[in-house]
Amino acid sequence: MLAQLIVSGLVNGSVYAVVALGMTVLYRSTTVVNFCHGEFFMLGAFAILVSQQVLGWSYTASILFALILLMLFGSLVERLLMRPLQNAPHISLAMMTIALSYLFKGISRFFYGREVVPLEPLVDGGPIELGSVILLPQDLLVAGSSLLIVLGFFYFFQKTQAGKVIQAASQTPRGAALVGINVPRFQNFMWGASAALGAVAGILIAPSTLVYPDMGAHMLIQAFAAMTLGGFGSLPGAVLGALTLGVLENLIGGYVSSSLVEITAYLAIIVVLVVRPQGLLGEWRQGRG
Amino acid sequence: MDKSLPASTGPASRGPRVRYILVIILAALLALPPMVNDYQLFVANTMLVYCLVAVGLNMVLGYLGQLAFASAAFFGIGAYVAGLSMVHLGLGSLPAILAAAVCGGLAGALVGLPALRVRGYYLAIITLAFGELMRWLYVHADGVTFGSGGFNMPGIALFGSELSGTGKYYLFLAVVVIGVGASALLLHSRYGRAFVAVRNNEAAADSLGIAVNRTKIIAFAWSGLITALAGALYAILNGRVSPDTFGISQMLMHFVIVMIGGLGSLAGSVIGAVLLTGLPELLRNFPGLEEIVFSLLLIVVLFFMPKGVGGFLSSRLPWMRERLYREGRGNA
Amino acid sequence: MLEVHHLTVRFSGLTAVDDLSFSVQRGEVFTLMGPNGAGKTTAFNAIGGFIPATQGSVAFKGKPISGLRPAQIAALGIRRTFQNNGILREMSVLENVLTGLELDTPSSFWGCVTGWPASTRAERNATARARAMLDKMGIADLAERPAGDLSFGQQRLVEIARAMVAGAELIMLDEPAVGLSPGDRLHLGQSLRELAAEGVAILLVEHVQDLVMAVSDQVLVLNYGKKIAQCSPEEVRNNKDVLEVYLGHA
Numbered sequence: 044m045l046a047q048l049i050v051s052g053l054v055n056g057s058v059y060a061v062v063a064l065g066m067t068v069l070y071r072s073t074t075v076v077n078f079c080h081g082e083f084f085m086l087g088a089f090a091i092l093v094s095q096q097v098l099g100w101s102y103t104a105s106i107l108f109a110l111i112l113l114m115l116f117g118s119l120v121e122r123l124l125m126r127p128l129q130n131a132p133h134i135s136l137a138m139m140t141i142a143l144s145y146l147f148k149g150i151s152r153f154f155y156g157r158e159v160v161p162l163e164p165l166v167d168g169g170p171i172e173l174g175s176v177i178l179l180p181q182d183l184l185v186a187g188s189s190l191l192i193v194l195g196f197f198y199f200f201q202k203t204q205a206g207k208v209i210q211a212a213s214q215t216p217r218g219a220a221l222v223g224i225n226v227p228r229f230q231n232f233m234w235g236a237s238a239a240l241g242a243v244a245g246i247l248i249a250p251s252t253l254v255y256p257d258m259g260a261h262m263l264i265q266a267f268a269a270m271t272l273g274g275f276g277s278l279p280g281a282v283l284g285a286l287t288l289g290v291l292e293n294l295i296g297g298y299v300s301s302s303l304v305e306i307t308a309y310l311a312i313i314v315v316l317v318v319r320p321q322g323l324l325g326e327w328r329q330g331r332g
Numbered sequence: 333m334d335k336s337l338p339a340s341t342g343p344a345s346r347g348p349r350v351r352y353i354l355v356i357i358l359a360a361l362l363a364l365p366p367m368v369n370d371y372q373l374f375v376a377n378t379m380l381v382y383c384l385v386a387v388g389l390n391m392v393l394g395y396l397g398q399l400a401f402a403s404a405a406f407f408g409i410g411a412y413v414a415g416l417s418m419v420h421l422g423l424g425s426l427p428a429i430l431a432a433a434v435c436g437g438l439a440g441a442l443v444g445l446p447a448l449r450v451r452g453y454y455l456a457i458i459t460l461a462f463g464e465l466m467r468w469l470y471v472h473a474d475g476v477t478f479g480s481g482g483f484n485m486p487g488i489a490l491f492g493s494e495l496s497g498t499g500k501y502y503l504f505l506a507v508v509v510i511g512v513g514a515s516a517l518l519l520h521s522r523y524g525r526a527f528v529a530v531r532n533n534e535a536a537a538d539s540l541g542i543a544v545n546r547t548k549i550i551a552f553a554w555s556g557l558i559t560a561l562a563g564a565l566y567a568i569l570n571g572r573v574s575p576d577t578f579g580i581s582q583m584l585m586h587f588v589i590v591m592i593g594g595l596g597s598l599a600g601s602v603i604g605a606v607l608l609t610g611l612p613e614l615l616r617n618f619p620g621l622e623e624i625v626f627s628l629l630l631i632v633v634l635f636f637m638p639k640g641v642g643g644f645l646s647s648r649l650p651w652m653r654e655r656l657y658r659e660g661r662g663n664a
Numbered sequence: 665m666l667e668v669h670h671l672t673v674r675f676s677g678l679t680a681v682d683d684l685s686f687s688v689q690r691g692e693v694f695t696l697m698g699p700n701g702a703g704k705t706t707a708f709n710a711i712g713g714f715i716p717a718t719q720g721s722v723a724f725k726g727k728p729i730s731g732l733r734p735a736q737i738a739a740l741g742i743r744r745t746f747q748n749n750g751i752l753r754e755m756s757v758l759e760n761v762l763t764g765l766e767l768d769t770p771s772s773f774w775g776c777v778t779g780w781p782a783s784t785r786a787e788r789n790a791t792a793r794a795r796a797m798l799d800k801m802g803i804a805d806l807a808e809r810p811a812g813d814l815s816f817g818q819q820r821l822v823e824i825a826r827a828m829v830a831g832a833e834l835i836m837l838d839e840p841a842v843g844l845s846p847g848d849r850l851h852l853g854q855s856l857r858e859l860a861a862e863g864v865a866i867l868l869v870e871h872v873q874d875l876v877m878a879v880s881d882q883v884l885v886l887n888y889g890k891k892i893a894q895c896s897p898e899e900v901r902n903n904k905d906v907l908e909v910y911l912g913h914a
Contacts, residue, residue, distance in 0.1 A: 522790075
């Protein structure tokens with residue numbers, strides 16, 4: 044049972060990792076905590092839904108559609124709504140992302156009312172047995188894709204030239220501007236990338252859960268919990284925290300009580316911020332980072 | 333008050349003109365019930381509730397200047413404490429409301445404790461987690477809280493006789509006037525100054541002998557008290573208390589009201605609450621429309637009126653200028 | 665009044681203040697001088713309780729104050745101003761000065777919330793004292809302006825008014841002349857000498873020469889955290905150790 048719990052936890056955690064990574068990347072490059080990141084996740088799932096069921100496209104086309112759409116979306120949000128506020132106090136920026144979260148929820152609720160819509164799984168097939176652990180092909184796909192994305196992400200950032208430039212620009216926007224990096228365009232790209240990452244998670248998870256307008260809010264808190272556990276602002280921390288959270292949720296659900304699964308994230312946040320605010324890998328910095 | 337002293341402290345200092353206007357508004361409010369139908373009275377009552385909510389949230393968000401996402405939690409605590417104390421303990425309406433206020437104050441002080449250690453986004457996240465934790469509690473402590481279905485409020489009586497819509501209105505008006513009035517008095521005293529001092533420059537406040545930690549806790553506790561009071565009224569108004577009311581959507585609405593009304597502005601809180609409570613009633617038939625309109629309003633305000641309606645008005649009408657208002661160059 | 669004995673402050677290997685000793689009497693204006701990085705502000709912050717001293721002790725009116733927190737030190741009658749503005753920008757000038765009376769306004773929380781007469785009276789008295797202070801400093805006309813809108817010179821005066829309104833016995837000023845015009849500096853100097861004449865002890869950190877010369881009774885020159893000279897302003901000008909330190913300085 045333990046092995047099963049841990050493995051399932053890792054599968055769930057891998058999705059959290061993609062979401063948390065998207066939020067952390069944006070935070071690192073723009074110092075904005077994006078409270079509507081959960082909605083990018085939700086919109087990604089809805090984009091798949093709409094393109095499959097309304098437009099009748101295949102899964103592959105839908106995935107591409109969702110990714111491109113959300114990337115454009117993130118980019119538009121930055122250009123039209125965040126950039127004009129760049130000199131405003133942080134609270135205005137936070138409020139803008141909160142307003143957007145509310146807006147996107149409202150829009151999807153407008154079209155999909157109180158329906159909760161199921162999607163078809165990405166892959167069919169019976170359960171696979173690996174020793175004492177049982178997995179669905181969907182789970183493998185999710186975990187595998189997440190792993191690929193996370194690894195690809197780190198490879199890009201650590202090994203490629205473009206990635207290193209991005210890292211530098213994230214650390215000191217002013218310094219980056221001084222050496223000729225176009226900071227606004229860079230931030231625009233990061234918003235698009237972050238939205239796309241959120242969408243990816245939505246795409247991965249949508250077939251196994253139901254798609255509904257409020258699904259983003261729940262994921263937002265999971266992402267916060269993952270980032271807090273791993274160390275807010277730390278990219279490897281976001282991944283580590285996410286995997287830990289996934290496993291923790293399953294362990295608590297399996298050994299203590301299934302009704303505690305929902306609040307594992309909240310408890311993790313509270314305990315970590317009170318006992319060890321820097322999480323597992325982060326540096327503790329007071330203030331808004 | 334001593335008329336020879338130049339106008340400077342206390343609500344009366346805003347000049348005789350403001351006093352005159354407040355009296356007129358109060359008179360109009362007192363005369364309202366016979367002039368409107370039941371439904372409109374219900375809307376008026378809802379506006380009163382949200383005035384308190386906005387003032388409560390503004391205390392921490394606007395005056396103390398901390399990003400705390402706990403107002404839905406305090407709102408819920410007020411509703412649940414008032415309702416459950418009436419159902420389980422047989423308390424009358426006034427004691428139940430009082431109990432809600434006290435519990436809200438205690439909850440506020442509790443939430444203020446992490447605020448001493450963390451700030452900024454960390455505080456936002458931990459208070460968000462606290463709110464969701466409370467909601468989980470309402471669902472799972474179902475022996476006491478009646479679980480996810482919620483429960484119905486018993487009939488509300490005051491001094492023996494059952495309250496009608498009009499009776500509730502006068503009760504709410506009294507509670508709101510007291511709550512907002514007390515908040516105004518607090519803000520015009522050295523405590524209000526301490527809030528803003530801590531917000532502007534903690535080190536300077538420290539050097540003046542202001543007890544920084546205690547000031548933060550007081551702001552949070554008062555915010556919790558006022559918001560819980562609003563929650564109690566909300567429960568009484570709707571006759572029903574259930575967990576899903578008090579989640580993130582509720583909190584977002586509170587934020588939108590305060591931002592549109594104006595951070596750090598009492599008049600703005602009231603104006604924002606009145607303006608925005610009327611809207612949902614118009615938009616109720618379409619799912620999601622309320623959220624869309626509210627969020628678009630907030631976006632417009634963030635771009636064009638960052639100090640909110642209250643701020644906009646006080647820059648045009650000098651007599652409306654409140655002290656301790658969040659001035660500043662450019663966007664504020 | 666203020667006695668500093670062998671004050672030493674070290675941070676991670678760096679000795680910012682090294683065995684500093686001096687005392688400030690009632691009615692005396694005592695200035696700490698030195699090039700940038702000499703440790704003046706560090707010493708200042710250590711005396712004020714904002715950073716802990718590694719060694720040494722500080723006493724005020726005979727009582728030890730090392731290790732006390734800033735709010736406790738304020739309660740003993742010591743006030744300070746800040747280098748990069750301790751002004752509370754979003755309050756009016758009058759309100760800024762009123763915060764100076766925080767410890768002197770006997771109003772309780774519940775008194776304030778209910779508008780209890782005793783609390784309202786306390787508030788009125790505090791306001792009267794604050795206005796009187798603004799009058800004395802010659803800035804009564806600025807009372808209702810938001811403090812963040814004033815010029816640096818005016819803000820300094822407000823900070824001083826705020827520091828003095830509760831009748832502090834020792835005030836510590838951290839580079840008050842920075843950013844002031846010569847006229848403002850003159851006015852500042854006059855205010856400080858008036859305060860000293862009333863018996864207030866003043867500890868000043870400053871490197872603007874003309875203010876230091878005009879205002880100080882005693883000057884202590886620091887370099888790399890160590891005292892290199894302590895004498896009257898006139899003597900400092902001719903002191904060869906001091907000249908050596910400042911040689912090469914613009």
